[in-house]
Each structure stands twice: as structure tokens, then as C-alpha cells.
Amino acid sequence: MxxxxxxxxxxxxxxxxxxxxxxxxxxxxxxxxxxxxxxxxxxxxxxxxxxxxxxxxxxxxxxxxxxxxxxxxxxxxxxxxxxxxxxxxxxxxxxxxxxxxxxxxxxxxxxxxxxxxxxxxxxxxxxxxxxxxxxxxxxxxxxxxxxxxxxxxxxxxxxxxxxxxxxxxxxxxxxxxxxxxxxxxxxPVQAFFEAKKAEQAARHRKYDDTGYKLEPNVKESPGGLRDIHTIGWVTKRLFGTQTLGELREKGLLSKQECDELFAGQDFLWRVRFSLHMLTGRHEDRLLFDHQIKVAELFGYEDDDKNKAVEQFMQLYYRTIKSLSCLNDLLLQLFEESIVQPPQGGEITPINARFQIRNGYLEARSEEVFSKSPWALLEVFLLLQQHGKIAGIRAQTLRLILRDSRLMDDTVRQSVQARSLFVEMFREGNGLTRNLRRMNRYGVLGRYLPPFGNIVGLMQYDLFHTLTVDEHILYVVRNARRFAMQRFRTELPFCSEVMDRLAKPELLYLGAFWHDMAKGRGGDHSDIGAAEAEQFCLDHGLSHPDAALVRWLVKNHLLMSLTAQKQDLSDPKVIAEFARTVGDRQHLDYLYLLTCADIRGTNPALWNAWRDSLLKELYNLTVRALDRGVDNPLRSEERIGEVQAKAMALLAARHFNDEASRAAWKRFDRDYFLRHSPEEIAWHLPAILAAKEEDLPLVLVDQIGGLGTAVFIYTRDRDHLFGLSTGVLARLGLTILDARLHTTDDGFVLDSYVVMESDNTPISNPMRFEEIRAALRKVLSDPEVSTIDVNRRTPQRLKHFNTPTHVHFSQDTARGRTILELVTADQPGLLSLIGRVFQKRGILLDAAKIGTIGERAEDVFYITDRMHRPITSDSALEDLREVLVRTLSRSETT
Incomplete structure (x- = not known):
């Protein structure tokens, strides 16, 4: 042996x-x-x-x-x-x-x-x-x-x-x-060190440079065990050590740092041990399948505010943050030992407390933070103001980690600290990078206890793909990109709006505070709004500026909910939204915050279709504000404008005006409110050219890069919505929008916007033909009344218990009932709902489709067979019970 x-x-x-x-x-x-x-x-x-x-x-x-x-x-x-x-x-x-x-x-x-x-x-x-x-x-x-x-x-x-x-x-x-x-x-030592650093950087990039994903890899993600291994490998090569414990003996780690390193390693080992034990195989990923069980093994229980799994995952994320800190510190120490001597080299003084040595920021004395604790914030402002500084020297980083505990209420309330912190937002350049550094090194949570509360806090769902603190910093990053020249091609319209902001720092502050109050119970928008306003006043902002930040935090969900859940063709919806916004300044700030927030919540959530919805709501609101909120655009005006533009497009193609107007007499008013002139000019020639044997007419094409439009024109028949959506689901498509119309003479004009399941537009003409052929085959067969989607529910959706909730309200102005449905997402969901509607004699006027992670949040505008709103309490309750029973049963099959 x-x-x-x-x-x-x-x-x-x-x-x-x-x-x-x-x-x-x-x-x-x-x-x-x-x-x-x-x-x-x-x-x-x-x-x-x-x-x-x-x-x-x-x-x-x-x-x-x-x-x-x-x-x-x-x-x-x-x-x-x-x-x-x-x-x-x-x-x-x-x-x-x-x-x-x-x-x-x-x-x-x-x-x-x-x-x-x-x-x-x-x-x-x-x-x-x-x-x-x-x-x-x-x-x-x-x-x-x-x-x-x-x-x-x-x-x-x-x-x-x-x-x-x-x-x-x-x-x-x-x-x-x-x-x-x-x-x-x-x-040789230097070559080995450089190679291991590059290897770690490449591995971190593979995980998007964050360990705070919903399903982290305990071994390979940033802050995971592999980062500890990297430290061990380098020390073996550099110092000949055999164990991490020898780092303390050699004076490379303090007792506190060594204790943190071993505690973190022990925790991650226990997590990995749990995964191996639960799965009976080599498993290093904390998948949804395992998180609840691992939390139970660690002794966590649900409480009033957070689930057991969320409490456990918060400990996990805080642990890897601490380990990432130590990894930074030690690799910086090693680099200084290998590449450059600890002392000497080129020095550039900055002020009485800090200097630049060999390109890195350095404290000029070991007592700098004990004498001036507010300088813990100054470090990061200096990094912003001197963008060419490569980073923080190891010894200074060690002082930050040691002395961050000095950040108490006296420091937080000091003029120096408050001035330094708010100046970071005014400076703009390097803001995100240095807020991240502050968070990584524990300074941000110390300075702002509300932020400290949400460090590592996760929400156990598929919608929020990052911890709350990481999400907030991603939203700040997205807002910053709107102001940066090199990102102007990313979202050009957002960059144009950004150019109009008089005080971009107010947008950054709104982004920073928008989710700060999560995890405390109650409405986080209301709680956070009050705290954000007080923060702004404490930090020297004017009352109007503080009020704007408060308004942004309170209403940060308003624009996305309006765009994705309400009917933007309804002038009353636009007028109400414009009245809430009040003026162009508030609209600009809210629009940019909304875009930054959606993009920072879930990368898969942002797509060209959502971009277009927000842009449409923005432009409609600008027009409403220009007219005055008490003088909303009437439906007749909007219909006239749409028809005139569509007529101009048709005329450019030498299409007959009289034929167009004759056909339009068959269409209801909502058709012109809900479709763009370009769509109408696309539909009409095909409709007029269609003969009986051409029905069902199915058109499939791109709509300006926003998604793929599917248009169906045919005689009305039972099960049409359920069959159409069933076919689309069976083809693996995601339905983003549905607009359904029936002419007085019994024809349907149904439109869907679809994307591939990976959230990308369809671009292959052969795929267009596949969609068209599949719909024509099913809709032309009178014997077909149901569609079996035959697609398995993805495994990760099965770990969430999303109860079905149904809420009804009345759209009295347009004579219809609004059904809001929240339920577990599953393949063929819309087809199932369509089947229920058909059996109950319910007509579907329009649908707003929203998939939020594991949840489907859909809105349906419905009437009875006589095109009247459904107002009977017993009929609505019956519909609710059938939907809950049907969708709950389908989840388990």
C-alpha cells in the first residue's frame, strides 16, 4: 500500500x-x-x-x-x-x-x-x-x-x-x-498559472460567468468545487503544497479565510454527496428534480415567506459567492507572486488613500478602511472613474473583506458614503461591473441591508432564471447598454429613447430598486417604492427625482402586463394606460425599464414579438398623450386610418379599390383594429382569389422578423380553434397570439403568431409549407373533431405544482367576457381549452397567450353562441369547474 x-x-x-x-x-x-x-x-x-x-x-x-x-x-x-x-x-x-x-x-x-x-x-x-x-x-x-x-x-x-x-x-x-x-x-510555474487561469475563465464563460443559474453545476459553475481545485493545483505547482491547509501555514490565508474555504468546500461536498445518494449515479447538477429533496436532507422547511428549497438555494448561492471571493483573492495573490514583486513597480498616486501600482488599485495603508470606512465605497467609484485600472490588488482586496464589517449605520448615514454611492450611478461608465464587484466582495449588501437580504435569494420557478440580486444587476446592465454606443444596434429604438433622458441615473436607480423588496411578504412593488424614494432623498436627490424613481419601482410591471395581457386594439386600454403614465417623460423611463427587466428575467422570454408589443404600446401611448388623455382616439378613426394605409399598399400593387371595399363590408370592426395595414394587404388578395375548392385557405409567412404569421380563411365549423392550435402544437410550435373573427356570412378570419419552441422565428420555406399542409389536411376533414398532440410534457415542467386559477371580468364596451387563466404549461394546452369552449357553446373572439416559465398565463375574450357576453354566475362557475377539472387531469396523464 x-x-x-x-x-x-x-x-x-x-x-x-x-x-x-x-x-x-x-x-x-x-x-x-x-x-x-x-x-x-x-x-x-x-x-x-x-x-x-x-x-x-x-x-x-x-x-x-x-x-x-x-x-x-x-x-x-x-x-x-x-x-x-x-x-x-x-x-x-x-x-x-x-x-x-x-x-x-x-x-x-x-x-x-x-x-x-x-x-x-x-x-x-x-x-x-x-x-x-x-x-x-x-x-x-x-x-x-x-x-x-x-x-x-x-x-x-x-x-x-x-x-x-x-x-x-x-x-x-x-x-x-x-x-x-x-x-x-x-x-514552468508561470506558464502553468496562465493556462489554469485561462482554463477557469473559459469554464466560467460556459456558464455565462455566473454560478447563480436556476440549475447550477456544483462542481463546474463559478464558485463551485472546481474553483477550489484550481487554487489547489496552482499552489501545488507554485509552492509545493499538498493540502489547502498549508496555505495558512505559509501565511497565504488568514484563519478566517481558511475557515471560509473549508466550510464552503464541506458544504459543496455535502450537496454533491446528496446528489449522488439521491440519484444513484454520478450527478453534479442541482436540477429541479433534486433541489427539493436536497433541501429536505439539509433540514429545511417551508415558512411563511420562503419555501424550504428557496432557503436552501440561498445558502448555496451565498456559499459560492464567498468561494468566488476567495478564488479572486488567491489567484490575484499568486499572480503578484509569479508575475510581479509585491513591492516596487510603477506607482501612480490617486489621492491620500489610494494609488495605482502596476495597473492595479492599491490602498496606501492597512488602516485606510479602519480610519475611513466610507472608503470601502470609494474603491469602486475610483475603478469607474479610472477605467484602465485592471482590478484590485490582493492585499487591498483582503482589507476590503476584513473591514467590510465596519460598514455600520454611522457610515451608511455619512455624507461621504452617500455622496460616493450615488455618484456611481451618475458616473454611469463601469457601473454594472463595479456593482457586481461590490456584491461579490460583500460591500453592497453591507451598505444597503435591503440588498443584503436578497443576495442569493431565488424563486423556485422557471420564469426567474437568476437569483434576485443577480437579476437586479442584469437589469442595471441592460439599462446601461441602452446608453452605450457599441450596443446601439442591439435595440436601436431603446437607444433612441435613451438619448432623450435628461437624467439616465434615475433609470439606473429604478432598475436597481425595482425588485429589492422581494422575499419579505406583501407587494414588493409597493414596499420597494417607498424605500427607493427614501433612499433617493437620503442621497441628496430632489423630491421630483425621488418621486420619479418611486413611481418607476411601483409601476415596473405595468407596461409588460398591459402589453402582454390586454387588448391593445381597444382605445380604452390605451387611454387608461396613458392616464396612469401621465406624460412622455414617465413613459420613456418606464418603457426602458420594462425592456431591461424582461431581458434580465429570462433570456428566453425576450423575443422580437414581445419587443414589437412594447413598441406598439409605446407608440400608441405617445399618440394618446399628444392628443390628450381626455381626448382618446375613437375606434372609427383608427379603423379609417388602417383601411386608408391598407388601400395605399394594395393600390401600389395595382389592386382594385372597389373589390377591396366590397370585401371589407363582410369583416367586423375588430378585424381592422387588430390587424396592421400590412397584414390586411397580405390577406385580401388571397381571400378574393380563393375559390371554394381552395378552402381552407392557409397563409404562412414572416411578419417583419417578429414571428411567423399563420392566417386561416375558411367556412366556420365546430372545433376550429382546438383543431388549429392542436395542429400547431403537434408541429412543436409556440403560439404567441391569436386573433379570431367570423364574417356575417359564416367565414372565419383566424390569425396566429407562432415561433419555434426555442423562441426563434421560422425562416425555412419548407417549414412554412409543412405548417400550411398540416392545417389544410386537418381542417378540410369534417370527420376530425379532436387532435392528439402526442408530445410529452418536458421533464422539468413536472417538478412544479401550478394550480389552475380562472378569473372572469366583463368588457362591457365591446360586449364580451374576459377569461384570465393561470395553469401549468403543457403541450396542446390551447387545444384542450378550445375543446372545452366548443362543448360549452362558447365562441372565442381573441386570445393573449403568455407562457411564463412553467406557468401558462393566458387571456381569452369570449361570448356565447349569440355573440353576447356571458354574465350568468352559474354558467361562469360551471365553466371554471370544467376548466380546472380538465386541465388538472391533463397534467397527470
């Missing part, structure tokens, strides 16, 4: 002692069954010890020790003779002596001379035996020379070999390999 794993825990050392493991194997005659039973016994004992609360480091070391004994016993079984020139080596994580129940077991068979050929049969038997006993081993076979050659070419190979640990065999050969891989022979 080679290097022993230190089982510091007495109980683990007793249970997994070498003598006990060998006795179990011997008792079974070293048979396959004995080995299998020993591994199974070991795994079950580890599970029991986990539940009893044994520290994670003891668990992972005990598992590695168990595998050591099993492999060495197998070696002895199949290679009992002299094995000079042959060595069994543990590498990678196993080499570190860290194994979870289903971790990869990586070994290196090191050979020299003819030893490999002499023992080939025994080695082959041992490999097969490993599979027979259920030990999945990843094995490489190399000579010392091959190890050096492969290591020189590949940073991952040298990294794996740095972890090498002798298990059994020729110890001299193992030492030869170690001596051949020293920094003076392969991978």
Missing part, C-alpha cells in the same frame, strides 16, 4: 480501517461476491454516516480509502508476483483522496521495460474483475516518458498527474515520474 489517506475522524477511521476491510474480503475468499458486498456495505455505511451528520471531508476520504483497499486487494489477487517496473497510481480527484459514492475513479498504470508484457494476462484479468465487482475505473497506461510527453502537450494531463498518489507497486518508478514532471522540466 502506498500513500495512506488521513482519516482524521475517529469514527470513520474505525469503520473503514484497513484491517476491517481486508477481513471482510478475506472472509469471502476474495471472491467477486466478497468484493461486491464490501463495496455495497461501504456505500450504505457512508449513507448512514451522512444522515448522522458526519463531516463531508471524512465521508469523501473514507470512500477513497475503501476503494484504495479494494484495488490493492485486487492487485494482490491477480499480480501476486514481483511487480518491479509496474505501478498502480491514483490520479485526479481520486489522487487527492476525495471520492463521492459515484465519482470517477481514475487510475494510471505506470510501466517500465518489459513489465507490462510480463503481467499482461494478470492486468487484463484485474480490469475485467473491476467491471465484474461494479467498480467503474477510468484507466490510462503510460511509461514515464509518455507521461512527460502527454503532460507537455495538455494542461489537463499535467493537472491530473499533479494529484498522483501511489497505491501499490514499484515506488521507485512512481518517484521517477514525479521527478520528471517538476516545473523546471515541464510546465
Amino acid at each position: 502506498g500513500a495512506e489517506i488521513d482519516l482524521a475522524d475517529e469514527e470513520a477511521a474505525s469503520i473503514f480501517s484497513a484491517s476491517r476491510i481486508r477481513a471482510r474480503l478475506a472472509q469471502g475468499g476474495y471472491s467477486i461476491a466478497a468484493f461486491r458486498e464490501t463495496l455495497s456495505w461501504g456505500r450504505e455505511r457512508l449513507y448512514s454516516l451522512f444522515h448522522e451528520g458526519m463531516p463531508a471531508d471524512s465521508l469523501v476520504h473514507a470512500r477513497a480509502h475503501l476503494v484504495d483497499e479494494v484495488l490493492c486487494a485486487a492487485w494482490q489477487k491477480f499480480l501476486p508476483e514481483n511487480t518491479q517496473g509496474l505501478t498502480l497510481v491514483a490520479v485526479g480527484g481520486y489522487g487527492r483522496g476525495e471520492l463521492l459514492p459515484h465519482s470517477d475513479i481514475d487510475i494510471l498504470l505506470l510501466h517500465q521495460g518489459t513489465a507490462l508484457e510480463q503481467h499482461r494476462r494478470g492486468l487484463e484479468q484485474m480490469t475485467a474483475f473491476g467491471w465484474d465487482i461494479g467498480l467503474e475505473v477510468g484507466q490510462s497506461v503510460r511509461s514515464v516518458e509518455e507521461c512527460v510527453s502527454e503532460a507537455a502537450k495538455d494542461i489537463t494531463v499535467i493537472t491530473n498527474l499533479l494529484e498522483a498518489r501511489l497505491l501499490t507497486g514499484d515506488a521507485d518508478l512512481f518517484r521517477q515520474m514525479q521527478q520528471a514532471l517538476t516545473p523546471d522540466k515541464v510546465w
